[in-house]
Amino acid sequence: MNILAHGYLSGRNTDLLIGNFIGDFIKGDPANPRHNLTPGEVAGVRLHRAIDTFTDAHPDVAAVRDLLHPRCHKYAGPAVDIFFDHFLAVNFQEITGEPLIEFVSYFYQTLQANVSRLPIGATRMVDYMIRQDWLTNYQFMDGIDRSLKGVSRRTVYPSGLDTAIEDLELYYDEISKHFSYFWPALVEHCHQTRIDLLTLL
Numbered sequence: 001m002n003i004l005a006h007g008y009l010s011g012r013n014t015d016l017l018i019g020n021f022i023g024d025f026i027k028g029d030p031a032n033p034r035h036n037l038t039p040g041e042v043a044g045v046r047l048h049r050a051i052d053t054f055t056d057a058h059p060d061v062a063a064v065r066d067l068l069h070p071r072c073h074k075y076a077g078p079a080v081d082i083f084f085d086h087f088l089a090v091n092f093q094e095i096t097g098e099p100l101i102e103f104v105s106y107f108y109q110t111l112q113a114n115v116s117r118l119p120i121g122a123t124r125m126v127d128y129m130i131r132q133d134w135l136t137n138y139q140f141m142d143g144i145d146r147s148l149k150g151v152s153r154r155t156v157y158p159s160g161l162d163t164a165i166e167d168l169e170l171y172y173d174e175i176s177k178h179f180s181y182f183w184p185a186l187v188e189h190c191h192q193t194r195i196d197l198l199t200l201l
Contacts, residue, residue: 001055001186002085004135006048007107008096009190016194017107018114019044020051025119041117043197050193054186055081060178067171068164075151075159082138082147083168087179089138095183104135141165 001009003021010017019030019041026035030045037045055061061080068076092100111118111126118126129135137143145165152161168175 001051002081003129004085004088004138005186006051007135008088008103009051009187010044010047011190011194012106013040013194013198014110014114015040016044016047016197017110018117019046020048021111022119022122023048023052025122039201043201046197047190047193051186051190054189055182058182058185060182064175064178067174068167071160071167072164073160074157075155075161078151079148079161079164079167082144082151083175084179084182085138086144086168087176088183089135100136100139104133107135141168144168
């Protein structure tokens with residue numbers, strides 16, 4: 001899953017949200033003193049990794065990866081993450097009970113208020129994300145296309161992500177159906193994972 005899902009699945013817990021947001025910037029054991037993370041932030045990094053592990057192994061995610069593989073090959077996984085954030089954004093109020101604009105405002109404000117706790121790379125990403133309002137724009141095909149092209153510019157090998165919006169348009173209903181099966185299972189998994197992680201603090 002991508003930024004919107006990771007943020008929402010942090011459950012309105014600031015430490016978990018920060019750790020979850022910086023998860024891709026932390027290598028190795030997040031509890032290692034070199035990372036200088038609070039126990040709550042360590043739990044957030046572990047939540048991020050639990051989300052990624054569950055997502056990568058889920059059959060509905062694998063089915064979408066298979067659809068995208070002819071174009072994106074090894075980068076089909078990142079494409080699925082972005083596509084699923086689109087379906088989360090489009091259906092946000094229906095499936096969470098909260099308007100997207102309210103959650104996005106909370107998410108941006110929380111990161112801005114805690115920017116000193118973020119690695120430098122994550123700080124730069126927050127700046128771009130808020131200025132370009134990535135999360136709100138995930139609702140729209142143009143926003144998804146810009147996100148895909150942004151990731152494509154950072155890949156080492158040709159990724160197909162720069163044209164992957166064509167697959168979203170072609171398989172839109174099928175991908176939406178896989179998301180609708182996958183999302184409740186992920187929410188349930190994260191609910192229990194958050195309880196387990198916070199119990200250890």
